Amino acid sequence: MTTDGGLLADQRRALILDLVHRDGAVKVADLVDQLGVSDMTVRRDLDALARAGRVRKVYGGAVARTASAEEPAFEAKTTLAPATKAALAEAAAAQVQPGTVVAVSAGTTAYAVAARLLDIPGLTVVTNSLPVAELVRARGDNGPALLLTGGAPTRSAALVGPLADQAIRSLHADLLIIGAHGVSERAGLTTPNLAEAQTNRALIASAHRTIAVADHTKWGVVGLSSFAALTDLDCFITDQALPADARAVLTESCAELLLV
Template sequence: MLAQQRQSAILDLIRQRGGVRVSQLVSRFGVSDMTIRRDLEALAERGLVDKVHGGATLAGPGSAEEPGFAAKSIRQQAEKRAIAERAAALVEPGMAVALSAGTTTAALATLLADVRGLTVVTNSIPVADALYQNPRPDQTVVLTGGIRTPSDALTGPVAEAAVSALNVDLLFLGVHGMSPRTGFTTPNLLEAGINRRLIDAARGLVVLADHTKWETIGIATIAPLEEADLLVTDAGLPADARAQIGEAVGELIVVDPS
């Protein structure tokens, strides 16, 4: 297969899946790791894909374009893990917490298996699955039901009705983007609705957002920055952004992925 043909096939795969890993492409096309990386570099130079750690995703999403869960899960993995570890320290035995959909909240879910007497409310299929894979008899998981979105969130009137009847201590909210002008945003209108209901159900709001979410804007605003009691991000966030966020949220925590 010629390089141009292989690159075209790679681009088709990324368009179908939202993102791919280098290891997957090496196995699929039977070429070296370096060859695949050169292919991805060529596609990135043409503005067709964004290179991320270990793979590539579609380039330049618009405000209403929503990458799938698999595509987002290969982005900023170290940052998301560090953010999730810091967030897990906020969860105490016997609490009722809510986890919204998102790859960072899914990373958090994998760290909650040892918390005694925990109740977790979620509209995220991956979050529920992470807790299902590590079950313990004194934990309760409430999965809302609803309409599934590309990010594996459950949304719509069924999900919103389920959440409206509940009360939790903390909500851990994953977001698509954040900015002073638009607040916390999502590219999915239905997700905005369920996320607002989750905020209403919680006594405290903890936003989990890596540095790439800064000045990324989705079509629908979930809440203004000022509504967050705590925001956990990573050291990649620029100093000016830290200053602006620090003035808006109740508390800003910056973690170092290294």
Template sequence: MLAQQRQASILDRVRRHGGARVADLVRVLGVSDMTIRRDIEVLAERGLVAKVHGGAVAVDGATDEPGYAAKAEQQRAEKISIARAAAPLAKPGSAVGISAGTTTAALAWELIDVPELTVVTNSIPVADVFYHHGRSDQTVVLTGGTRTPSDALVGPVAQEAAARINLDMLFLGVHGMSVRAGFTTPNLSEADTNRALVAAARRLVVLADHSKWDLIGIATIAALADAHVLVSDAQLPLEARAELSAQVGELIVGDDGTSEELAK
């Protein structure tokens, strides 16, 4: 049985029974204890199950949203890889939007040396990165709104601000991505604000590490085909690359520096 098939079987068992023990999975799937634990680790990184002592349990679902600090500790190397791969897309003198999220916060650190950049963001951590460096040739616009667990400013005030601007490019962080649901978030208000930012931009660049693949939040921000560029990391599975390559305009994979230009 392939790893993907095992993981699908584990996920199905967890969802049907609310949890699964490593010992039971070893017996049912006929593989080693270590293999099962690795499979659970993969599923947990994607937010599909929660690891517990001796097994895995079901997560809360499509509205479960970890706080910013918790998310910042997940896939840190991958986020840096994605940020470095995405940064060259921001050109000097351009106006870019940066949505909230820990991956987009990593991107902010890579953009502080881009000259004459205008940044519009609904992310408090992203704005802080630029404010602390205080470059006179950069302009940072922080939208207002209500603060979410991911340190995003959302709601009518943020949406009104986004509706009045025009961006060359939006760098969008997402909770999940799938063929069926597109790019998603577990927060309905954040989805509304992100959709307003997407509408304000000529080009959409989505930043999403491999753990976001096949993870679905309650609200869709945009379809996969709406992304002009998707930047992910080298651990993105081959089957995911194939699926995404059929939808997005360009797939850039960090670490190994590869990119795939896709014919429409």
């Protein structure tokens, strides 16, 4: 096994993987400086990691294998980690005060939160999620008031685009509950859909407080487009399986970290 910069190849590759998992992506030039090795050595390491299926090579570096521009359908995500989603949803719903305006983003975790808001008195729910809107509408006069943003639907059943963004910009929410396709230290909250990212930015700008809800499997995943930095969040709710290094990052970056 060859060495370069004082490290064994396996040690270098483990360090590279740690950086990819932490940041979602790495650049060849940055790795040359950090590892003290040649450009060719870094590229050989990335080639080896890509062949092993650990990273995906891109121009000038590599990204986490889970990073993609593929947008899962809402139905495909509903069966993922239902017990964890339920625990996260209970914690998020506990942050909601009666008589307030709550914005709820698209996504299955946000949907799970919405299901627990139906009996909170005096709520107004603003959403760009078709499933959330249907959930609230089905409760009728016994549930929250509903404001649906309008817009064009995505595969994840989110309403996005100029109509949605314009409607959201005219509103003011006390609280936003938002999910994410992926979360990382550098990329923040991400989604595979560019239009959804823009609509999520509008939701964040419209809200007095923002709570992100995402289970530990989202950490290190990087979607195509960022829509919020970790420092934009007033609270991040996740589960106890979140790695220690991720806990440290979120504790430092967010106003509050809740583990359930």
